[in-house]
Amino acid sequence: MHAKTVYWAAYSVSRDSESAKDAVQNVFLSALRHTETLKILSAEQQHAWLYRAGVNSSIDILRRNKRSIPVEDAGYMEADPAYGPQALLERSETSTEVQKAVAALPKKYREPIMLYYFAELDYKKIAALLQMNEGTLKSRMSRGRELIKKQLQKGGGLYA
């Protein structure tokens, strides 16, 4: 559970699978060295620490590699009349189109979406991690899904 949280927290920053995996390793090595400190934290605090460590580690990796994924490279799905909802459902497990659409979201929408769907955290935990109330979180979640829908329907374009 913790590994997924860290991975998706890192991925929400880098939007690169390999960098996120490296971040997970870094975070857990760091946790290993700070075991004594983590022991005195509550479960929520430990979770928050791991999430923040994942985000920071991902940022460090990006800085180290001097690499960022341009929005254009995120691979927006081209508009295709053949892509109906059923077709998308059939292809969801094998394609990265939804993932790309999520990656193209602004950070304030991307983080809650990733933590909720991919890290499989509940609203309470996500609100604690992102330091916002659940109402704001739900609003951002809804807005994020709307943007994804538009992205998938239009097959491109930036969400300003």
Added chain:
Amino acid sequence: MRNHELTEEIIDKLLRENAKAQNDALPLHEWKQELLRRAVYESNRESLQTQAAALKKHKMLRLNRYSLALAGAAAVFVLLFGMRNLFMNTKEALPAPAAMPPEARSFTAADEGAGTREAPMEEAGILMAPEEAQGLQGDLAAPGLRAQMPPQENSVAGGSAVNEDTALYILLDVLGYESSEAVGAQISYEENISYLIKPLDKSEEYKLKLQSVYLVKLKRDEQTGIEYAVDALNLEVLGIVLEKQQP
């Protein structure tokens, strides 16, 4: 893409299914194994670092002990060596009995009183003084019998090592005979030496040459008038007879 077909529920389902697929692809088990391996590694590394630090400290202590022991041993060696040199220098400053000349060893006050002390070799005419020997070197350099002698016999520096044949050649050379005459005649010096040896009209000069250069001592038998060439070092008769014979 039609908007009314892509509802929020469908987006939610797409996201969940996509997340599940991607989470299933995450190497969570490998991460766990890697984490455990790294945990063991880190633990071992810390342990090894602790052990290494302890070992280094122990080695440094041991090295210090060795250094002290080595320095002590070196100091003792230097002290002993210095004492030995001091002892040897003191010993060399005193004349050792074995290093004394024979006459010095045999000469006693009783000998002096009785007048029985043997004269040194120079005084006895056995050895020539260095300045006298210097004047005779030219004769040896001149071409003659000695120059034609076999190389191994062309040196007489051996002194007591001179055998009879060598002594003969030496005498012939000293007396001015060519080796060809001696060798050609295949002389037997014991039988024909008197034939070959010319009168010692320069006996004193020859004597000096024999004595100084070839370390031969002439000994005269007063009754027969025969001179014997003897080794100047051990005074043994070489068997060479220098018979004063008139031509």
